Amino acid sequence: MxxxxxxxxxxxxxxxxxxxxxxxxxxxxxxxxxxxxxxxxxxxxxxxxxxxxxxxxxxxxxxxxxxxxxxxxxxxxxxxERIIVIAKGVAVIGELYGPPYEQALAVNVKGRGLVIFVGCSHPGVDNIVKKAVSDLNEKPYIVIGGFHLVGASEDRIASVANSLIKLGLKKIYPMHCSGDSIRGYIRKVPRDIRRWRSRTKDYNKGERMNSISNCEALT
Known part of the structure; x- marks a missing residue:
């Protein structure tokens, strides 16, 4: 995949x-x-x-x-357009409007929660995570990808970062179009969610994907 x-x-x-x-x-x-x-x-x-x-x-x-x-x-x-399960434990989170329209990928890691992959997060990375959690009825574990925050104001950076933290994410990996400011902000938060590097092998090695529940009626 x-x-x-x-x-x-x-x-x-x-x-x-x-x-x-x-x-x-x-x-x-x-x-x-x-x-x-x-x-x-x-x-x-x-x-x-x-x-x-x-x-x-x-x-x-x-x-x-x-x-x-x-x-x-x-x-x-x-x-x-709407959420759909494409493999065991893997779902495409249906499109949100940015602009442009954008969708994300969620993988349910057994015993941990959702690993949410985002492209550029034009609709807002926090909004994408909220939709994944709501649609799949699973807790969030990791969000990784572009957060679309290059050039964003300090208030916007703080708002997004704090929103992600409040959602219960354990690891946050800003990449691509995220910008340095969000990485700097995340360095200040508690160690258990302080992540800003691109390496992801710490969560995908040896951990089995669980089937995602509560999706069949939404496909």
Whole structure:
């Protein structure tokens, strides 16, 4: 499974090689939202996937031109508006409006809670986490990805960070478009949720994914 696809096919290829990942084994892809820095790497996946049909889950209100481009690469485009379970313990959190429309990915780690992957969080990272918690009826564990806070005011930074803390997140990983200010703010909070690096192996190694409950009626 792949969440977002880098800004360039070469970047995706090099990153996968450095991590020792064989992307030809991917059978599911989730795209958070439209801008090219999240989808252009799909060209590399298209080159190596052979005849294997790969589902790409995109926001329903992504532009028709972007969806057409992905289809022309040979992918099976699945448009998502509401929450849907795509694998055991894995759900796509239905789109929220930023602008643009954006969706997220949630993985339920057994005994820990939801690991929520976000692209740029145009609708607000705290709003995305709240929606995931509400729709899945599970506690949040980690949020990781872009928080869309570059250039944000100190008040906005504090508001978002405190909102995430109050939601009960144990680890917070600001990346991509998050900016240095949010990282600096998080350094000041209690140690058990103070996380600002991109490394994620501490939660995904050796921990089993649990099935997500309370989703069937929402698909």
């Amino acid at each position: 792949l969440f977002d696809a880098d800004p360039d096919p070469t970047v995706l290829k090099e990153n996968a090689e450095k991590l020792g990942l064989d992307l030809s084994k991917i059978d599911l892809i989730v795209i958070s939202h439209e801008p090219g820095d999240h989808i252009r790497g799909l060209k590399y996946i298209a080159e190596i996937m052979g005849d294997k049909p790969i589902k790409v889950y995109v926001p329903k209100h992504m532009t028709s031109s972007a969806k057409k481009w992905i289809r022309e690469l040979g992918f099976n485009v699945i448009e998502i």
